Amino acid sequence: MKEDKSPKGINDKITKEPNAENPYKLLDLKLTKTGKWAAGVPAVISAFSDLIEEKTLVRGTKALFKMNQKGGFDCPSCAWPDPDDDRSPLGEYCENGVKALAEEATTKKITAEFFKQNSVYDLAQLDDYQIGKMGRLTEPMYLPKNGTHYEPISWDNAFTKIAEHLNALDSPDEAAFYTSGRTSNETSFLYQLFAKEFGTNNMPDCSNMCHETSGSALRTTIGIGKGTVTLDDFYDTDVIVIIGQNPGTNAPRMLTALAKGKKNGAKIIAVNPLPEAGLMGFHNPQEINGIIGNGVKLADLFLPVKINGDMALLKALEIILLELENKNPGKVFDYDFIKEKTTGYEAFLKQFDNYNLDELVQLSGVSKEALYEAAEIIAFKKRIIVCWGMGLTQQPNGVEMIREILNILLLKGSIGKPDAGVCPVRGHSNVQGNRTMMIDEKPTNEQLDRLQAYFGFNPPRKHGYDVVRAIKAMKEEKVKLLFCMGGNFLSATSDTTYTASALRKLNLTVNVSTKLNRSHLIHGQEAIILPTLSRSDIDIVNGEAQFITTENSMGVVQSSKGMLKPVSDNLINETQIVCKLAMATLGNKSVVDWQRYHDSYDDVRDAIEKCIPGFENYNEKVRQKGGFHLPNAARDGKFITKDFGDRAPFTLTEIPKNELAPDEYMMASTRTHDQFNTTIYGLDDRYRGVKNERRVIFMNEKDIEQGGFKAGDKVDLFNYDDNIERIAPLFVIVSYQIPEKNTVTYFPETNVLVSVNNVVKDSNMPASKYVKIKVRKHDPKIYERISRL
Ligand SMILES: Nc1nc2c(c(=O)[nH]1)N[C@H]1C(S)=C(S)[C@@H](COP(=O)(O)OP(=O)(O)OC[C@H]3O[C@@H](n4cnc5c(=O)[nH]c(N)nc54)[C@H](O)[C@@H]3O)O[C@H]1N2
Numbered sequence: 001m002k003e004d005k006s007p008k009g010i011n012d013k014i015t016k017e018p019n020a021e022n023p024y025k026l027l028d029l030k031l032t033k034t035g036k037w038a039a040g041v042p043a044v045i046s047a048f049s050d051l052i053e054e055k056t057l058v059r060g061t062k063a064l065f066k067m068n069q070k071g072g073f074d075c076p077s078c079a080w081p082d083p084d085d086d087r088s089p090l091g092e093y094c095e096n097g098v099k100a101l102a103e104e105a106t107t108k109k110i111t112a113e114f115f116k117q118n119s120v121y122d123l124a125q126l127d128d129y130q131i132g133k134m135g136r137l138t139e140p141m142y143l144p145k146n147g148t149h150y151e152p153i154s155w156d157n158a159f160t161k162i163a164e165h166l167n168a169l170d171s172p173d174e175a176a177f178y179t180s181g182r183t184s185n186e187t188s189f190l191y192q193l194f195a196k197e198f199g200t201n202n203m204p205d206c207s208n209m210c211h212e213t214s215g216s217a218l219r220t221t222i223g224i225g226k227g228t229v230t231l232d233d234f235y236d237t238d239v240i241v242i243i244g245q246n247p248g249t250n251a252p253r254m255l256t257a258l259a260k261g262k263k264n265g266a267k268i269i270a271v272n273p274l275p276e277a278g279l280m281g282f283h284n285p286q287e288i289n290g291i292i293g294n295g296v297k298l299a300d301l302f303l304p305v306k307i308n309g310d311m312a313l314l315k316a317l318e319i320i321l322l323e324l325e326n327k328n329p330g331k332v333f334d335y336d337f338i339k340e341k342t343t344g345y346e347a348f349l350k351q352f353d354n355y356n357l358d359e360l361v362q363l364s365g366v367s368k369e370a371l372y373e374a375a376e377i378i379a380f381k382k383r384i385i386v387c388w389g390m391g392l393t394q395q396p397n398g399v400e401m402i403r404e405i406l407n408i409l410l411l412k413g414s415i416g417k418p419d420a421g422v423c424p425v426r427g428h429s430n431v432q433g434n435r436t437m438m439i440d441e442k443p444t445n446e447q448l449d450r451l452q453a454y455f456g457f458n459p460p461r462k463h464g465y466d467v468v469r470a471i472k473a474m475k476e477e478k479v480k481l482l483f484c485m486g487g488n489f490l491s492a493t494s495d496t497t498y499t500a501s502a503l504r505k506l507n508l509t510v511n512v513s514t515k516l517n518r519s520h521l522i523h524g525q526e527a528i529i530l531p532t533l534s535r536s537d538i539d540i541v542n543g544e545a546q547f548i549t550t551e552n553s554m555g556v557v558q559s560s561k562g563m564l565k566p567v568s569d570n571l572i573n574e575t576q577i578v579c580k581l582a583m584a585t586l587g588n589k590s591v592v593d594w595q596r597y598h599d600s601y602d603d604v605r606d607a608i609e610k611c612i613p614g615f616e617n618y619n620e621k622v623r624q625k626g627g628f629h630l631p632n633a634a635r636d637g638k639f640i641t642k643d644f645g646d647r648a649p650f651t652l653t654e655i656p657k658n659e660l661a662p663d664e665y666m667m668a669s670t671r672t673h674d675q676f677n678t679t680i681y682g683l684d685d686r687y688r689g690v691k692n693e694r695r696v697i698f699m700n701e702k703d704i705e706q707g708g709f710k711a712g713d714k715v716d717l718f719n720y721d722d723n724i725e726r727i728a729p730l731f732v733i734v735s736y737q738i739p740e741k742n743t744v745t746y747f748p749e750t751n752v753l754v755s756v757n758n759v760v761k762d763s764n765m766p767a768s769k770y771v772k773i774k775v776r777k778h779d780p781k782i783y784e785r786i787s788r789l
């Protein structure tokens with residue numbers, strides 16, 4: 001008989017701490033040298049040790065050869081595109097893709113027996129790392145009202161229960177349907193269709209915490225809420241600016257593109273408070289000489305901006321560019337482009353009468369010399385790509401900062417042509433596809449008209465709740481049921497204590513999940529877990545292995561076909577879960593043939609083709625190797641905006657006032673090299689030299705001294721927005737190369753400090769990289785002041 005690898009009782013592992021549902025215990029922090037080079041041998045070793053730990057070395061390695069290969073499956077980790085040609089024979093994956101695969105390809109599993117032996121309360125005392133390591137979910141589970149343990153439930157009964165709850169609501173708007181970004185195009189399309197036929201646009205999604213800011217800024221300026229470059233553009237461009245993004249950890253395959261661009265002569269400028277290893281240098285693990293030989297130096301210029309100093313930095317650059325243009329008329333700005341394609345240039349220029357370069361330099365935190373150097377790199381080049389990530393989108397003025405980036409590109413005519421433009425680097429592997437499929441709380445009338453014409457029901461027109469609004473609506477009992485297609489709502493969102501209390505008020509929480517997470521343990525009065533297949537699993541419908549489709553960060557739609565035997569026979573794919581839910585809920589009131597979509601992905605794709613532009617001959621085109629590019633007018637130089645006709649506007653923005661009290665610091669919450677959002681792979685952050693601890697706070701050595709601390713001190717962190725005390729107890733100070741008064745911590749641990757009201761203007765995303773905190777010596781009695789989640 002095979003050894004049963006499923007975890008059983010876990011009571012012995014539980015650490016009893018004062019606050020039961022927040023296990024705060026420090027591990028044994030070790031500091032190592034910070035990395036100047038990303039990837040290479042340590043990355044290969046680290047990746048494969050995860051496969052071994054998850055007891056899936058053979059399965060996992062077999063799968064790796066299929067990952068991101070034509071005809072294989074799309075890596076479940078990030079949304080970076082695959083090369084059109086020239087895919088590495090050593091595999092087109094990275095260390096963090098292997099870790100993501102190890103997480104889902106694990107042979108460890110959670111059965112009904114596991115839930116019988118462990119109460120929800122006990123499980124909630126584990127930390128996220130321990131919870132994630134329990135294994136794959138294998139059967140639907142139900143937590144009754146006042147229940148202490150999840151119990152097995154049949155699929156049919158689970159759908160009946162959810163349907164009863166949905167149909168008992170006073171209005172469809174009392175339900176909210178969340179989506180995380182791994183969900184395929186097919187599932188996403190059906191899921192939003194179901195929500196709309198049920199009667200609501202309450203579709204909060206992870207974009208509301210991620211690139212909503214980019215979408216808001218780009219849509220109004222260039223007419224499309226997506227990036228305008230393709231992977232090939234990286235190879236032939238002259239300058240790549242990477243601002244507020246950590247590619248070495250979060251999009252490691254981007255480093256291959258950067259190295260290739262660099263080899264062809266591009267200069268790279270990195271703008272970041274931290275000297276991230278992946279911005280500095282790269283050893284390509286997919287090339288033999290990259291594993292053993294010399295790596296490539298990446299950034300030619302590193303600008304250590306202060307947190308939220310980017311706006312000042314961008315404006316300072318514009319002033320210097322203007323100065324260079326005045327000295328070299330017509331050489332720096334592109335007047336033909338400005339005249340033909342833009343509007344608002346005069347007003348834009350005029351604002352500079354009011355700015356003082358020295359003040360801006362001061363606010364940015366970067367030296368004047370370095371800013372001149374940056375301006376000189378871009379001044380006489382046209383082929384410029386600007387990439388950004390959460391460092392900008394999660395700032396209160398993120399929308400404006402992205403518009404400021406566009407101002408620069410418009411001045412120089414560096415957008416809407418080959419080898420130049422904008423590249424918001426998306427997070428989840430299909431988050432861009434989710435939006436294309438209309439997972440959106442504010443669908444346009446045009447989109448809704450098309451659905452109405454094809455399906456014949458009246459979709460709701462009123463905009464729904466995004467993530468932050470949904471949390472508040474739950475708290476106010478306006479939303480009573482939360483259905484989550486993937487993700488980890490509680491841990492990913494802001495203001496953990498507030499959000500937990502909001503979730504606890506719900507009648508029902510439902511999570512379609514692959515792995516156990518905290519959102520199953522902090523739940524509504526009743527709760528249901530529906531286990532599902534993951535990207536790498538074989539998905540058999542009507543006896544045949546199927547593929548699903550996704551869209552990457554650059555608008556390429558591709559097929560993805562899993563190849564691993566699922567850990568349980570009792571898993572249902574996400575598309576069928578939606579169809580069964582729709583049939584149970586809507587019954588014969590529905591005008592949609594859900595059974596047909598349940599039985600055929602091709603039929604779903606045919607419906608998508610009819611309802612969403614750009615998907616002509618979807619079934620045929622997506623079967624071609626490498627998939628197809630969606631149309632992108634902005635890429636072709638057409639900026640069709642709602643308010644400015646066919647012109648892209650220059651935007652007038654403001655310099656934020658970042659005032660801090662003497663004992664206050666600015667905190668950005670970010671990712672370690674050993675996690676995927678709320679899934680914690682391990683406890684190290686190798687490139688930043690941290691081992692075996694996540695509860696760390698990076699501080700400048702001067703601040704450590706001035707605050708009366710020493711590196712290694714235990715501290716508690718506080719936030720006082722809205723006059724509420726928020727506490728994240730027990731962190732260790734790590735002295736780090738970071739601008740003064742700036743600190744960095746890891747999410748999700750510090751989400752408890754982010755007020756639900758601390759949001760980005762216009763996109764309403766949590767501003768989780770702009771949190772004012774106070775730092776005090778750890779008080780062992782602090783737990784008495786923390787309320788239960
Ligand atoms: N392995 C792995 N891959 C991932 C993920 C993961 O968790 N793990 N998550 C996926 C998801 S959903 C997303 S959205 C992406 C996220 O990928 P990134 O956008 O890289 O996200 P973060 O790691 O949160 O932070 C990005 C950078 O912002 C910098 N930063 C902080 N504040 C500022 C500021 O004020 N200005 C500037 N210029 N920089 C600042 C930080 O130092 C950090 O280097 O990655 C995706 N890929």
Ligand SMILES: Nc1nc2c(c(=O)[nH]1)N[C@H]1C(S)=C(S)[C@@H](COP(=O)(O)OP(=O)(O)OC[C@H]3O[C@@H](n4cnc5c(=O)[nH]c(N)nc54)[C@H](O)[C@@H]3O)O[C@H]1N2
Nearest residue numbers: 180210486487488492512513514515517669677678747768
């Ligand atoms: N403070 C702070 N907060 C942040 C951020 C930050 O930088 N700082 N980043 C934000 C960002 S960019 C994002 S995108 C959000 C992420 O928010 P989410 O997308 O909600 O969170 P994840 O941690 O990616 O979700 C992990 C869970 O998804 C489930 N899962 C994994 N694969 C699949 C699958 O194939 N199907 C299904 N149904 N379920 C699956 C597993 O059960 C797993 O536990 O967090 C945001 N929160």
Ligand SMILES: [Mo]
Nearest residue numbers: 209210427428
């Ligand atoms: Mo994200």
